[in-house]
Amino acid sequence: MHYVASFNVDPFGDYVGNGASYESFRAGDLDCAKELRGTIGAGLTRGRGRGRGTPPAAPSDIDVQSTSLNLNTSWKLLGLYLQTEAYFRVDDSSVGNRNSSGSYAEAGYVMAKSGNSDVQLGFGLRIADVDLGQGFDTRDYTAVFDVFIRGHALKAQLDYTRREFERNVATSLDSNIVRLQFQIIF
Numbered sequence: 451m452h453y454v455a456s457f458n459v460d461p462f463g464d465y466v467g468n469g470a471s472y473e474s475f476r477a478g479d480l481d482c483a484k485e486l487r488g489t490i491g492a493g494l495t496r497g498r499g500r501g502r503g504t505p506p507a508a509p510s511d512i513d514v515q516s517t518s519l520n521l522n523t524s525w526k527l528l529g530l531y532l533q534t535e536a537y538f539r540v541d542d543s544s545v546g547n548r549n550s551s552g553s554y555a556e557a558g559y560v561m562a563k564s565g566n567s568d569v570q571l572g573f574g575l576r577i578a579d580v581d582l583g584q585g586f587d588t589r590d591y592t593a594v595f596d597v598f599i600r601g602h603a604l605k606a607q608l609d610y611t612r613r614e615f616e617r618n619v620a621t622s623l624d625s626n627i628v629r630l631q632f633q634i635i636f
Contacts, residue, residue: 487527513543
């Protein structure tokens with residue numbers, strides 16, 4: 451059983467514009483907001499589960515008590531948007547504790563609709579990092595180009611990511627990733 455408590459505050463009125471602050475609709479200022487809009491949120495999760503331990507506990511299952519904290523904010527104005535999030539997690543078990551954390555920040559611009567067309571183009575940059583607390587950390591640098599055909603309900607996205615690993619090994623695990631994605635929400 452996991453317990454989750456979360457909240458969002460929209461200090462300048464409804465952030466998304468539909469009475470609900472859905473996470474999936476935060477990226478991009480599709481409405482080209484004429485006034486500054488923002489949301490600030492936090493969440494706490496606590497739960498118990500079974501997991502695999504690290505040596506010497508592996509491969510037996512162990513009981514793990516997890517606590518996670520999430521802090522997030524998103525802002526938009528005139529097609530520009532800024533979004534950031536940080537999370538922290540602690541896993542307590544009979545074989546020890548494991549702490550992990552991560553964060554991301556992204557900024558972008560969405561062009562206004564032209565004429566009768568619903569199509570909007572968007573551009574963005576994102577940096578994200580994950581620290582698993584065991585000497586295997588990653589950092590991603592991403593550039594993205596979006597085509598919003600019907601907003602987030604129907605869109606295409608092309609992005610390039612440079613992924614860098616911080617690990618004490620002789621062989622580099624760094625990589626370059628190119629993705630083409632399509633999204634349909636119905």
